[in-house]
Amino acid sequence: MTVAGRTAPPSSPPATRTLARDLEPSADPAEAAAARVVPAAEPDPAAAPGQAAVPAEVADELGCQLSRLMRLVGRAAAQLAARRTDGIERAAHVLLAHLVREGPQRTTDLAEAVHSDPSTVSRQVGALVQQGLVERRPDPKDGRACLLAATAEGQKVFDEHRGTWNAYLLRLLATWPPGEIRRLASLLDRFNSDFEKFRMPLGDEPVREGDSQ
Numbered sequence: 001m002t003v004a005g006r007t008a009p010p011s012s013p014p015a016t017r018t019l020a021r022d023l024e025p026s027a028d029p030a031e032a033a034a035a036r037v038v039p040a041a042e043p044d045p046a047a048a049p050g051q052a053a054v055p056a057e058v059a060d061e062l063g064c065q066l067s068r069l070m071r072l073v074g075r076a077a078a079q080l081a082a083r084r085t086d087g088i089e090r091a092a093h094v095l096l097a098h099l100v101r102e103g104p105q106r107t108t109d110l111a112e113a114v115h116s117d118p119s120t121v122s123r124q125v126g127a128l129v130q131q132g133l134v135e136r137r138p139d140p141k142d143g144r145a146c147l148l149a150a151t152a153e154g155q156k157v158f159d160e161h162r163g164t165w166n167a168y169l170l171r172l173l174a175t176w177p178p179g180e181i182r183r184l185a186s187l188l189d190r191f192n193s194d195f196e197k198f199r200m201p202l203g204d205e206p207v208r209e210g211d212s213q
Contacts, residue, residue, distance in 0.1 A: 080164055086157060088131070091116075092124040093161060096133055096150060100158045104137060104149035133157055 081090055088096070094114055099105065105113070111121040125148055128134035133154035139145040150158065173181055 076168065080168065084161075084164075086131075088133070088157065089124065089127070091120075092128055093158075095121060095124055096128055096154055096158055097161075099134060099148060099150040100155055104147035106139065106145060106147060110148060128154070 077090055095110060098110060098113055102113070107122055107125065108118050110125070111118040114121070125134055129136065133151055134148055135151050136146045137149050139147050176184075
């Protein structure tokens with residue numbers, strides 16, 4: 001290759017791959033070289049022995065789809081919340097749902113379970129208590145502490161919210177075979193369980209809870 005009257009030294013082609021879905025529109029198909037590219041697959045240091053490394057473009061696609069999913073779930077939740085008249089904040093409903101599913105808990109344990117700080121959870125719980133959806137009970141293991149528990153009215157409101165969301169999902173997936181819906185639920189359960197246990201400190205290798213240090 002000649003550049004400005006000089007012959008450039010030969011070089012190896014860049015280690016990149018082009019995804020067909022990322023090609024930019026072009027009048028000339030030969031201009032596909034201008035398409036977006038992502039790094040080629042590299043060995044994954046976190047892969048288990050004997051496990052094939054995940055290509056970089058697969059991780060890129062997964063990240064894009066997860067971001068897309070979070071936006072869509074947020075939009076759907078906001079739309080459904082706008083139709084309700086109970087005045088419960090979306091974040092407060094997460095707390096109520098956890099208390100219904102997991103039973104009475106202390107404020108600190110509840111905050112840890114929903115990955116929030118105790119002060120924020122305390123404020124949200126206060127609103128639920130005022131609405132009669134959550135009550136405080138003495139902790140039988142520690143007389144100085146109290147437990148948060150869903151009331152009968154809280155259970156009723158949770159059931160109404162769950163029924164609305166379930167109906168939304170079933171309508172959304174109306175064209176899916178039941179087996180694929182079950183498969184999706186199973187994979188999401190596995191993904192969420194691994195996500196909850198996964199820790200990756202800055203500058204460190206990925207760590208899972210329970211792994212030997």
